[in-house]
Amino acid sequence: MDLNTVLDVRDARRPEPWRPGDAWLGGGTYLFSEPQPHLRRLVDLSRMGWEPIRARPDGSVEIAATCTIAQLSRFGRTLDATAAPLVEQCCRAFLASFKIWNMATVGGNLCNALPAGPMISLTAALDGECLLQAQDGSTRRVKAAAFVTGAGRKDLAVSELLRSVTLPARSLRCRTAFRQASLYGLGRSAALVIGTLDPLDASLAVTITAATVRPFRLWFSLPPGREALRGAIAAAAGDRDWFDDIHGLPEWRRHMAFHLAEQVRHELTRDGVR
Numbered sequence: 001m002d003l004n005t006v007l008d009v010r011d012a013r014r015p016e017p018w019r020p021g022d023a024w025l026g027g028g029t030y031l032f033s034e035p036q037p038h039l040r041r042l043v044d045l046s047r048m049g050w051e052p053i054r055a056r057p058d059g060s061v062e063i064a065a066t067c068t069i070a071q072l073s074r075f076g077r078t079l080d081a082t083a084a085p086l087v088e089q090c091c092r093a094f095l096a097s098f099k100i101w102n103m104a105t106v107g108g109n110l111c112n113a114l115p116a117g118p119m120i121s122l123t124a125a126l127d128g129e130c131l132l133q134a135q136d137g138s139t140r141r142v143k144a145a146a147f148v149t150g151a152g153r154k155d156l157a158v159s160e161l162l163r164s165v166t167l168p169a170r171s172l173r174c175r176t177a178f179r180q181a182s183l184y185g186l187g188r189s190a191a192l193v194i195g196t197l198d199p200l201d202a203s204l205a206v207t208i209t210a211a212t213v214r215p216f217r218l219w220f221s222l223p224p225g226r227e228a229l230r231g232a233i234a235a236a237a238g239d240r241d242w243f244d245d246i247h248g249l250p251e252w253r254r255h256m257a258f259h260l261a262e263q264v265r266h267e268l269t270r271d272g273v274r
């Protein structure tokens with residue numbers, strides 16, 4: 001895609017005042033895939049030199065916004081944590097060619113805020129925390145589940161940067177269950193549900209993405225029964241929260257979300273809480 005309104009690509013290492021028409025450039029897999037007539041300059045993050053992933057001594061993992069899906073997938077396969085398989089499952093939930101797999105960034109996926117953003121699913125389900133940085137260098141943190149506020153909408157001010165997402169050690173020790181539904185084989189996710197069961201206190205979180213316009217992370221101090229889970233989802237997600245596009249009607253997505261949530265609950269609790 002020729003972005004013929006873009007007149008300049010700046011290196012983000014050399015700060016300059018932000019202007020209307022500026023946009024951060026992650027991997028460019030979205031930015032270069034459609035017309036962007038409102039853009040004039042791209043501010044390229046690819047040379048920031050941020051370490052893609054840092055496993056911290058406390059067991060948490062910090063993923064830089066510029067970490068690619070390919071880098072995250074490689075890391076997930078070496079991660080010694082109960083929740084490690086979830087990393088690969090979410091990377092594979094991407095409808096991605098080789099090029100996208102190697103170029104798309106975790107930060108770009110979150111900031112694109114598509115309902116089918118698998119990095120949103122992963123980081124929301126594992127109770128990740130986004131580190132956001134303003135132009136004056138000040139920072140703030142927001143939970144990944146709250147960062148995406150609607151289809152294409154996020155809690156990010158103009159010119160603000162997503163720097164990294166941290167997955168807490170405790171979440172990485174959880175048992176997880178993953179379910180995804182698409183209208184067709186290798187299709188874009190129409191419903192993606194992840195359960196996490198905390199072995200320390202037996203709490204269960206069920207996170208619904210793709211079916212809804214934003215993530216819904218439902219937390220239960222003890223695993224609910226089937227009807228209690230249904231009731232909690234129905235109370236949290238209203239009629240307007242179910243996403244509607246070519247990849248699935250809202251009624252079907254809703255049905256699949258309830259169905260997959262029950263499967264996840266059952267998988268994690270059928271043998272008792274371990």
Ligand SMILES: Cc1cc2nc3c(=O)[nH]c(=O)nc-3n(C[C@H](O)[C@H](O)[C@H](O)COP(=O)(O)OP(=O)(O)OC[C@H]3O[C@@H](n4cnc5c(N)ncnc54)[C@H](O)[C@@H]3O)c2cc1C
Pocket residue numbers: 023024025026027028029030031032033045065066093094095096097100103104105106107108109110111112114116117118160161162163188189
């Ligand atoms: C064939 C194809 C299939 C795709 N499949 C999927 C899919 O299954 N699911 C899905 O979610 N997406 C999909 N996409 C869209 C896109 O590839 C992904 O959302 C990708 O993760 C975007 O990452 P990126 O690094 O390339 O972002 P970019 O294209 O660089 O940026 C995306 C947006 O995020 C902003 N941005 C990027 N990094 C930051 C940052 N650190 N801080 C603040 N803002 C930032 C940019 O300004 C831009 O608005 C697909 C695209 C194509 C072409």
